[in-house]
Amino acid sequence: MTPIPYSPTDVAPVRQVFGGIVIGFDNLGRAIALAALVFAGTLAPGAAWGASIFLLAGLLGTATLLLRRFFVAPVFSNVQNAPVAILMPAVIAISQMGGTDLERVTTVFALLGTTACLAGVVLIAVARFNLGRFVRLMPFPVAAGYLAASGALLIVSAAYLVCPGGTCTLDMLARPNPELLSPALTIVLAVALGFASWKWRGFGLVGALVVALGAFYLSLAALGLHLDDARSLGLLPAEIGAPQVVQPFLPLAWADIRFDVLLDAAPLIVVAALIGVFSTLLNITGVELAVRRDIDTGRELTRSGVINIATGFGGGTLSFISASNTTSAALLGSQGRVPGMVTVAMMAIAAMFSAEILALVPPFVAAGLLVFFGASILMRWLVETRREQSPQEWLLSLVIVVASLVVGMPAAVILGIILASLIFAVTYARLPMIRETTNLQTFRSTVDRGPAQTRYLDVYGKRVALVSLQGFLFFGSIEQLIKHIRALLEAEEPARTVILDFSRVSRMDASALAALRKLDILASSRRARVVLTEMNAEIAREVGRAGLLDETSALSIETTTEFALETVENDLLDQMHPAEANETVLSALERITGDRDAATRLVSAMQREEVGAGEVLVRQGARSGDIYMLENGGLSIFITTPNGERIRVRKQRQGSIVGEIAAYADVPRTADVVADVPSVVYRMTEARLAEIQKDQPDLAAFWHLAMATALAEKVDRTNKLLGQRMS
Numbered sequence: 001m002t003p004i005p006y007s008p009t010d011v012a013p014v015r016q017v018f019g020g021i022v023i024g025f026d027n028l029g030r031a032i033a034l035a036a037l038v039f040a041g042t043l044a045p046g047a048a049w050g051a052s053i054f055l056l057a058g059l060l061g062t063a064t065l066l067l068r069r070f071f072v073a074p075v076f077s078n079v080q081n082a083p084v085a086i087l088m089p090a091v092i093a094i095s096q097m098g099g100t101d102l103e104r105v106t107t108v109f110a111l112l113g114t115t116a117c118l119a120g121v122v123l124i125a126v127a128r129f130n131l132g133r134f135v136r137l138m139p140f141p142v143a144a145g146y147l148a149a150s151g152a153l154l155i156v157s158a159a160y161l162v163c164p165g166g167t168c169t170l171d172m173l174a175r176p177n178p179e180l181l182s183p184a185l186t187i188v189l190a191v192a193l194g195f196a197s198w199k200w201r202g203f204g205l206v207g208a209l210v211v212a213l214g215a216f217y218l219s220l221a222a223l224g225l226h227l228d229d230a231r232s233l234g235l236l237p238a239e240i241g242a243p244q245v246v247q248p249f250l251p252l253a254w255a256d257i258r259f260d261v262l263l264d265a266a267p268l269i270v271v272a273a274l275i276g277v278f279s280t281l282l283n284i285t286g287v288e289l290a291v292r293r294d295i296d297t298g299r300e301l302t303r304s305g306v307i308n309i310a311t312g313f314g315g316g317t318l319s320f321i322s323a324s325n326t327t328s329a330a331l332l333g334s335q336g337r338v339p340g341m342v343t344v345a346m347m348a349i350a351a352m353f354s355a356e357i358l359a360l361v362p363p364f365v366a367a368g369l370l371v372f373f374g375a376s377i378l379m380r381w382l383v384e385t386r387r388e389q390s391p392q393e394w395l396l397s398l399v400i401v402v403a404s405l406v407v408g409m410p411a412a413v414i415l416g417i418i419l420a421s422l423i424f425a426v427t428y429a430r431l432p433m434i435r436e437t438t439n440l441q442t443f444r445s446t447v448d449r450g451p452a453q454t455r456y457l458d459v460y461g462k463r464v465a466l467v468s469l470q471g472f473l474f475f476g477s478i479e480q481l482i483k484h485i486r487a488l489l490e491a492e493e494p495a496r497t498v499i500l501d502f503s504r505v506s507r508m509d510a511s512a513l514a515a516l517r518k519l520d521i522l523a524s525s526r527r528a529r530v531v532l533t534e535m536n537a538e539i540a541r542e543v544g545r546a547g548l549l550d551e552t553s554a555l556s557i558e559t560t561t562e563f564a565l566e567t568v569e570n571d572l573l574d575q576m577h578p579a580e581a582n583e584t585v586l587s588a589l590e591r592i593t594g595d596r597d598a599a600t601r602l603v604s605a606m607q608r609e610e611v612g613a614g615e616v617l618v619r620q621g622a623r624s625g626d627i628y629m630l631e632n633g634g635l636s637i638f639i640t641t642p643n644g645e646r647i648r649v650r651k652q653r654q655g656s657i658v659g660e661i662a663a664y665a666d667v668p669r670t671a672d673v674v675a676d677v678p679s680v681v682y683r684m685t686e687a688r689l690a691e692i693q694k695d696q697p698d699l700a701a702f703w704h705l706a707m708a709t710a711l712a713e714k715v716d717r718t719n720k721l722l723g724q725r726m727s
Contacts (some may be wrong), residue, residue: 018203019074019334020342023325025206025646027078027343028350029369031055031360032083034317036237036366037157038108042095046105047316048355053109054079054140055351057116057311057319059344064303064571066340066663074334075287076325076343077307081373082150082279083272085407090265097261106256109315111265114313116319119273123280123305123320127298139420141393143278144381145400149412150275151377158370161363162186173527182234182364189368194375201331205372209365216362227360235362267410276318280304286323290330302381330372336386353506392423433477434484435504436468438496439573442717447567447647450583450655451591453573454713464568465495466561473508478515485519489526496528497568501561503534513546516555523554530554531568534562566651582657585629592709596703605692605699606682611675618659618673625663625686627707630656633679638672651676657710664707 031054039047061077094107125131140364141227162182189212196204220230230236262269278302288295304320311319329339348358382401386394396419403412440461448455465488469481516532523530532555533541539556549555558564573581589599606629611617617628620640635652649671652658662669663686682704691702 005452014337016332016336016338017342019329019332020339022203022206022332023076023329023339023345024343024350025209026325026328027028027055027058027076028348028357029205030078030081030210030373031058031155031347031350032354032361033366033369033373034079034081035354035358036361036363037088038084038091038112039105039371040095040161042101043105043108044101045101046108047237047358050109050357051354052351053311053314053316055347055354056314057307057316059347059351060311061304061307061319061321062347063342063344064307066337066344074326074329074339075291076322076329076340077304077319078322078325079317080279081320081370082147082377083119083153083276084112085150085153085374085581086156086272086275087115087265087268088153088160090261090268090409092160093265094258094261094334097258099258100256103256103258104113106253107258107261110257111260111269112317113312113315114262115269115272115276115483116308116316118269119276119307119318120305120312122273122277123301123308126277127301127305139393139396140385141389141396141423142400142416142420143282144385144389145397145416146275146409146413147279147282147380148378148397149401149404149409151374151381152405153409154374154377155371156405158186158367158374159183159506161367161370170512174367182362182367182378182566185362185364186367186371189364193368193372197372197376201328203328203332208555209369212365212368214363217363222633230362235364237359237361237363260516268408271409271413274316276308276320280320282349283321283323287321287326290323290327305306396420396423405522409659429448433469433471433473433480434467435470436466437484437488438466438468440464440565440569443565444717445562445569445651447566447569447651447653448656448658449573449653450588451710451713452580452583452587452655453576453653455591456573456580457569460572462491462493463572464494464499464565465497466499466501466565468501468504470504472506473512473515478512480589482515482522485530487521489522489528494526494528497531497562497571498523498528499531499533499561499568501534502532502536502539503561505536505539508539508542513542513548516543516548517551520548520555525602528554529556531564532557533559533564583653585631585655586655588629589706592706593702595702598699601696601699602703602706603682606684607690609681609683611681613675613677613679615675616672617681618669618671618676620669622669624659624669627660627663627684627689628658628673628681629684630654630658631680631682633681634676634678636676638674639670640672646672657707660707660710664711 031051034054035047035051039050041047058078061074063276065077066077087577091108094104094111117414162185189208192212193205193208196208198204200207201504216235220227220235225233227236227664231238244460281297284297284300286297300321308316308318308320378401382397386398389397396416399419400412400416403415407415440457442461443466444457444461467481467484467488471477473481485498488498519530532543543549543557549557560566586599586603589602590596593599593602608631611633617635620638630652632654635656635658636648637650637652637658638646638648640646652673658673658681659669661667689700689703692703
């Protein structure tokens with residue numbers, strides 16, 4: 001944790017102490033409410049120890065934060081409601097099982113302690129192996145739904161404290177019934193706590209509790225009722241024994257634990273522990289926002305894990321850093337260690353007198369606190385998150401809450417994961433897996449050709465489609481591809497070859513492989529072909545393992561998209577009439593200028609040169625205005641990067657022009673031009689062009705027309721490509 005500069009003179013001592021008292025009362029109320037909830041009925045003998053161990057868990061957590069060398073103030077730790085709410089079905093089942101009170105109480109402590117220990121182990125593992133990022137992979141609607149469900153379960157559990165038989169029914173409202181008094185007081189108190197906390201953030205909760213307890217005892221005095229009379233009316237709990245009566249995980253107590261019952265509750269234990277881990281991570285984030293300081297997540301997870309294991313062996317429930325307490329203290333202006341020290345002192349005193357305190361807390365107060373906490377959790381994670389989620393995501397959270405109440409939390413967890421997976425699949429399937437679709441009219445290989453072949457590709461370029469894919473291809477998105485390819489093959493001017501570029505595809509599942517088989521059938525029926533390019537090693541292995549190429553008649557694989565484009569261009573050009581396809585310098589100039597006589601004169605004005613394979617025709621960086629046209633053979637254009645890497649960027653074929661950009665822009669040569677094979681070129685030198693401009697201006701005009709036309713075609717193709725990619 002990043003230390004906060006602090007001076008004792010910054011905040012008045014009274015405010016520091018007051019802040020500690022407020023948080024201390026909050027922790028006391030939380031511990032008493034949870035103890036009253038868990039240890040009711042046949043479990044009452046464990047209530048005092050339960051309250052004490054809950055307070056000790058918060059005490060140890062806050063004390064360890066205070067003892068840190070680098071202290072973030074004011075930060076507190078306390079026991080948490082959500083895991084207890086999730087465990088309540090098991091607690092109720094234990095309270096109703098046969099056996100002695102000691103067996104029932106000890107088994108409940110074992111239930112709580114096992115959950116705390118398991119959560120502690122998971123927290124330490126998350127910190128040790130840096131697994132926080134995987135825990136956070138849980139979709140937010142699911143995590144929010146689980147937390148909101150714990151709030152709903154807390155409200156339901158509160159009825160266990162004040163309703164006859166643990167259930168409040170509508171029939172009870174149809175007739176006057178003294179048993180309605182506690183439920184009614186519970187609701188009134190919960191509303192009052194909510195209003196006070198909203199109106200006076202920080203100390204409103206404590207103030208409302210003090211007022212409620214004062215009003216209760218004043219009412220007893222006004223009615224002339226003694227404490228025993230109040231207990232006989234159910235307005236106060238029965239007196240209970242000292243807290244040391246039950247010490248669940250000491251060696252002498254292990255024999256009283258019903259391990260078969262714990263085994264039956266294992267799903268609830270696991271769910272409660274996982275919810276605790278999620279809550280810990282969320283509270284760490286909340287504390288960071290409250291104190292505006294960065295917290296070492298790994299260190300905090302380890303601290304919480306150790307505390308939970310230690311208190312778990314005493315039967316304590318989950319505890320961890322508290323965003324709500326920390327925020328309240330910050331609102332009260334508390335700073336430094338004093339508020340935490342006061343809170344720790346209050347919890348220590350309360351732990352020693354937990355039996356006496358419990359005997360004086362009316363059940364409706366404990367139940368009202370639980371309803372308030374549950375409603376606060378519901379408000380935070382179900383109502384307030386409505387603005388942060390889409391309607392579908394929020395509905396998922398709501399479904400989890402309802403499912404937790406109807407079928408139980410373990411089933412709700414499974415349902416949430418299944419629904420989240422389905423939502424993810426549907427949402428991801430809607431993402432565009434097709435990044436770009438183009439054809440040879442716009443996007444071509446790096447081969448420069450003569451004007452006749454270039455124009456042929458312009459006219460018939462729609463016969464070859466290039467489809468660039470992206471993302472993860474799986475069963476949810478693959479139908480996009482099938483539909484898209486079908487549209488290309490059935491268009492008014494149908495594609496005869498489709499190149500699928502996999503360079504931006506990370507993975508593909510078995511459904512995608514099956515779809516490729518379907519593409520093979522579709523392309524075969526249209527007498528078309530599909531070329532797969534740029535597949536990574538993993539996808540290539542999957543395709544090979546599936547034996548796809550052994551069965552196909554229309555699918556093929558090429559290593560690079562560049563090679564596939566050059567190949568299909570050559571295949572398409574093979575359909576040209578031989579006389580048109582056989583490009584020469586003369587035919588190229590004639591097509592560009594539209595004047596055979598001018599083309600013949602220009603060829604005569606140029607120097608014919610034979611270039612051997614590997615010979616450098618143009619060197620990068622040199623200054624020259626000479627322009628070359630390729631008669632036959634082949635040239636390659638290379639650039640050398642600043643780090644010395646040599647990359648081939650273009651190829652030249654018969655009738656193409658080389659060097660016109662540097663000549664007309666008056667810049668150094670931008671690349672090397674090297675002959676791939678023995679070739680013949682015609683060179684228009686700077687000197688010769690100057691002579692033509694002086695002596696034959698009309699011929700020079702034809703030459704400039706030819707160069708301008710060639711440059712314009714290259715610019716036009718580049719603009720189309722840029723427009724395609726930006727659309």
